Amino acid sequence: MHAHSSATSSAPLVDVLASLRERVMGVSESVLSTADGLLVAADTDTAQPEAIAALAAATLGLGARMAQQADAGSLRDVVIRCGGGQIVVLSVGDRALLSILGDEGVDVAALQRESPAIVEELLALLAADVPS
């Protein structure tokens, strides 16, 4: 499913999101959204991209406040683990969020390995959003 981005074509973004599934075993869907809960691009199957986008912002927001309360330094990501799967929400730069949905067998090591590169690729594409 492709999300519509008002200003720029989202196809390259979706390609990067879709590549996550190839690179990390167990990843099933992913959503790129803004820090204030708006959908940017999605590679989804059954999840609702707009709902994920809204929840991602709330999740990272709460995570950051918890990190602050615990005096634990800056937030890296939030991992939600369930019997049937897990969701990871992480920042992409300072204005976007990436939500990665996977089943309970997601290759955590591979995810940790691939996330930085994925974030870099997304940032590079998003940088084109900023008028020069």
Added chain:
Amino acid sequence: MSALEASLSRLLETPGVTGAALVDAVTGLTYCAVGDPSAVGDGVDTAELAALVTDRVGPAGTGGELESLVVTSARRYHVVRTVRRAGDPLLLVAALDRDRTNLALALRQLNGHAEGMLA
């Protein structure tokens, strides 16, 4: 003795049963075998036979799930009974001496064993 072995060994009490095994219907893996292993035959072959019947012969008839197979040879019955469960089906396999077996009775007892196999 494992619970599975204990459960399967009860089959050896049925008159005529010379060997029994519990086999994965999909992969052919033998989970447990008791009695005479050569009588019972190879799990992989048994599973393939059951799949052949299910896939090719079943649709020609009433189709659906295979319940049981009986292969009769000169001195032996080879009975395969599907065990339904949450998860991939299993095959309860028993080899019986024709001389010592009342097939109808043996089948009934086998059916009974299949039901309570995995408790």
Added chain:
Amino acid sequence: MTADGPDPRSADTEGDRSGRSGSPRNVPALLLGLRQERFSGTVRLFGAPGGTIHLRAGLIHAIETPGTPSVESALLKSGRVDDESWAAGLSAVRDTDGLGAALVARGSVGAAELEVVCAGTVFEGAFALAVGGPGEWETGDPAPTVLSRYGVEPQSVAEETTRRLALVSRLWGSPAELARARALPAGRPDVPAERLPHRYLGLLALANGRRTSRDLAFASGRGLFGVMVDLIRMNGLGLVQWEGRAPAGRPSTAPRVVGDGRVPAPAPSPVPTAHLPRRVPGGRRAGHTPDGARPSGGPEPTAPQAGL
């Protein structure tokens, strides 16, 4: 894990038994060595996917890998054990070595049933690791997981894994490719749903051209090899197909289209060819073709076609 020669490095076994590491191809030899030492602990494999082999006295009691569902996953996904019972079982034991027994004691799962699930998962885990290909390994201390009560000899696991890899190669092609291949229903309107086994219906409902064979395994709570075998059989019956492969199961020679998320319309299915190994009088299995890898493409009816 194919049987391999002994690794000279595994000969230095004196002193600390954990913390050894080494190169990939020698995992089967490593396990044989650890069996002789009656090693209890873990062997962690790094790769895509990697995984963890849990040993007690050198016998394999569990294998965990992203490549196939764990015992926990299989029990929960199939509905044999519900989340509550699982959590209750966990809270009743001090370490998960005893979790299986706790679940049986609570009546959440039958003892024999649990033995079957645990044993099956060991073999599925080994297969998934072998499909994942080579990677580094290291030994470590025992780690918590659901252990089967009875361990499996590494030799048995290695032999069965070799058999499974060879079977997939013969019937389809590269097991690694099949694990990543995305099946979708191929539409056989002349086979009514009530004539299909439940597990075929289950896979058909989940196969959407997006899920790989491995994903289907997790979605259905079944093992990777079991799902592969069923997909191959279903392909032979014209029930599923894979993008990029001709409906008969041969790799497609059409130019590959860059994915844009759309699923191409399925090509019309020809008469299903014989992909199943056929019984030949004398006992040896038929199905070998000159190229050794895949059955030839011509239609070969092996059974009455009525109803198919």
